[in-house]
Amino acid sequence: MIMNSRKVQILEINGDPMKIIILGFGAVGQGVARVLSVKKDYLKKKYGLNPSIVAVGDRSGAAINPDGLDEELLLKTKEKTGKISSFPEYGIPGVESINILDEVEYDCLVEVTPTDIHDGEPARSHMIKAMEDGKDVVTSNKGPLALSFQELATTAQSNSVEFKFEASVGGAMPIINFAHETLAGCSIESIFGILNGTTNYILSRMANEGSSYEQTLSEAQELGIAETDPYQDVEGIDAACKIVILANSVLNLPATLKDVEVEGISRITAESIALAKKEGMLIKLIGEASPDTLEVSPRLVRQGSPLAVEGTLNLATLKTDLADEVTVVGKGAGSVETASAILSDIISVWKVRK
Amino acid sequence: MIMNSRKVQILEINGDPMKIIILGFGAVGQGVARVLSVKKDYLKKKYGLNPSIVAVGDRSGAAINPDGLDEELLLKTKEKTGKISSFPEYGIPGVESINILDEVEYDCLVEVTPTDIHDGEPARSHMIKAMEDGKDVVTSNKGPLALSFQELATTAQSNSVEFKFEASVGGAMPIINFAHETLAGCSIESIFGILNGTTNYILSRMANEGSSYEQTLSEAQELGIAETDPYQDVEGIDAACKIVILANSVLNLPATLKDVEVEGISRITAESIALAKKEGMLIKLIGEASPDTLEVSPRLVRQGSPLAVEGTLNLATLKTDLADEVTVVGKGAGSVETASAILSDIISVWKVRK
Incomplete structure (x- = not known):
């Protein structure tokens, strides 16, 4: 027994x-x-x-x-x-x-x-x-x-x-389950954020060191942060894929990759970053999904805003009806x-x- | 029928x-x-x-x-x-x-x-x-x-x-349900963050305008951001209450308010903020909960880190075993x-x- x-x-x-x-x-x-x-x-x-x-x-x-x-x-x-x-x-x-x-x-x-x-x-x-x-x-x-x-x-x-x-x-950076579970009472109206760690790293270093895009990219490649063929990262394709997934899964928008307007960071100069910095701004590659807009492009963000995070970090902000803007920051890779x-x-x- | x-x-x-x-x-x-x-x-x-x-x-x-x-x-x-x-x-x-x-x-x-x-x-x-x-x-x-x-x-x-x-x-800033639901696979090892919007507002303005603590506090009171009796906010009591709640609910530490070491922001000078700024740092009132530490105190944080958010925003970072650090940023009040x-x-x- x-x-x-x-x-x-x-x-x-x-x-x-x-x-x-x-x-x-x-x-x-x-x-x-x-x-x-x-x-x-x-x-x-x-x-x-x-x-x-x-x-x-x-x-x-x-x-x-x-x-x-x-x-x-x-x-x-x-x-x-x-x-x-x-x-x-x-x-x-x-x-x-x-x-x-x-x-x-x-x-x-x-x-x-x-x-x-x-x-x-x-x-x-x-x-x-x-x-x-x-x-x-x-x-x-x-x-x-x-x-x-x-x-x-x-x-x-x-x-x-x-x-x-x-x-x-x-x-x-667990944004999808966060939107569905944790913000259960809110309707999500739009999403924007830094959805690619490689480009965030390159832009952060260019801002901190005044270095050129080409030089910073090749340093990032040496460190293994950028790939040998960096095209999908630096031209915004990787971020655009993520915008499509967020648009579909969080905003119920039946989008595909070809619906996203995409511009990468390869034409950003050290001068433009220095100019932005003088005004308390940074240049970041921002993805945005809303019923009107599906876009990945370099944009100015204010220093001190949640979007100003540096390094390889990823970040997504949900604009909600009740809780205003809620942001999740985390490691994008690894x-x-x-x-x-x-x-x-x-x-x-x-x-x-x- | x-x-x-x-x-x-x-x-x-x-x-x-x-x-x-x-x-x-x-x-x-x-x-x-x-x-x-x-x-x-x-x-x-x-x-x-x-x-x-x-x-x-x-x-x-x-x-x-x-x-x-x-x-x-x-x-x-x-x-x-x-x-x-x-x-x-x-x-x-x-x-x-x-x-x-x-x-x-x-x-x-x-x-x-x-x-x-x-x-x-x-x-x-x-x-x-x-x-x-x-x-x-x-x-x-x-x-x-x-x-x-x-x-x-x-x-x-x-x-x-x-x-x-x-x-x-x-x-x-839905950090508790985030820890329990969204990060279901991770063990949370410690928590730190900016848990009081009033003090974040005061410290952000002092950093941006070089103004004194007293002057900034009274401006915040005029705007309704600080209360007439700001004691619980500026002396860190409000943040300490939140640290206790996070310690109990996320870390399973049976703490109460008296277990928290608390220091507020009322002795922070414009000079110390300017000095920090020169080194690319900001002063923030940070709460921390871990098995070793329950504390609220002013600390230096690096510009460009997730902790560098300005205004009345609240923020909490969870240090996890698998996902490294994950941060949630949101409105602390309203x-x-x-x-x-x-x-x-x-x-x-x-x-x-x-």
Whole structure:
């Protein structure tokens, strides 16, 4: 009798695992594995959530185990070999990502493959398939959302699955869930903010050091803050993707990337920044979404305003009917930081499903 | 038959009302009535919530109607006569606030009487009684929370009622629900921020205009930004109350007001601000809560950091394990702004109860 009641208790505490497939195992995917490993006890204790990674896919193939893959061994395998398909015993070279979704039973797809802003693939197809199979989807993938938000949202709705994408806008600046949950009583009228950390870093340094755009960009590239091909960041495309996601998800505007007027920072001179500074102003790359405007462009902001934050920080301000302007500031990038937003989404999916 | 099915539909749409008693009918209480009036359709449509104010109490007595009091007439009565007890037909002069809780059936107490930081009364007794009667409580009242947080939280828990107090910390800067809901996957390690709008305004003006503390304070008083007796604001007591509430509710530290080391801004000189400015720094009144520190004091902050916001804005930064630092900026005061936080709490109580 005692043995029996102890058994029951253990089962109750562990609960059914939430089976997760991670597609894409770069910085963000690895961050998710790390976070799920580190927070295992926390998640079990606080939410009764017992996540189990049953498959991971990357360019090399997959690692698949219906009973769960050890997170630390996933990370070690990727770090040592660069290929998730080298995972001991459960590695499968050459399998296509989309086929992994048919190989193993799961509850939730975490879609974190490299983003593509031309056709949103293969992420778009991964997510649509998962939704049509009745699975919940959590993603950080900007491309497919900026191109096909309405298709994805409609597919999620018609298949009664959860579709969460907090990490797609500014990593650890959780503005979407903030708008929906925390500001529950307010209507959001418009959104504006600094949605790209690389350009904020470049403009901040130009203002502080009086350096030229070209020189500052190449310093940022040396530091790994700007990419070798910085086009999508410095020309405002990355910020424009985020504006589209915010317009759709917070303002219910069915926009896509081509609806956004975009101007980047590559023509900003040290002189124009110095001139602004004399008047107590800074130049920032600001994205704005409202029923009238979808735009990314360099704008003057007042020193001392919430928009005046420096460095790689991201920031979004919600203009509301009741609470006036409310702003969230956070890190826009980083493996574990972005994974923290994915984890919040996984928890909220779990709360709906449990 | 057709008549019948239409009736059923109407009943379903309207739903049972959530019966609310508002104790205290100053700026915040009136803001709540205004917000419930303005957002009636929104609340019904979005949440199926049909709030009904069944009683309001102020120093003069009460207005009580089990079938609900008209919000606009409540506001007009208060504006014209200064007394809620003059409410046509349903006004009752002289009734003590605490007795109103026995006069009418209700679901949720909104406690917004003037705050008292010496014994927390009468708000503390109002809330304890409501909880012991099995009613949910929403409040903006700092005093009783800063003095008796644990007693109130325990009473709520042992009576299985909801206890929500977002509006007690920085009006429309929704940091508590943000920490609990939006950052669900993160552990919060410490909190720091600008928790008082009056002092932020004074310090910002001193920095921008080089004016003295005394002169700036009296200008702020003329503008209605500082109170005639500014003691609690300028000496850091108000910010210290908020630090206690954040320590208890976000960090699970059982602190009270006497545990906070407090230093205000009344000894800050124009010279010290000018000196800081030369080094690219500002002086701000910063509150901090961590397992090691409960403190309110003037500190140097770097220009360009999120803490450098000017004017009457409030701000709180959460230091987390996964998302690094995340900051929320918003209006710290204002009738409708504060009421918006109360409304978010009412909605979250409703979500639990419905």
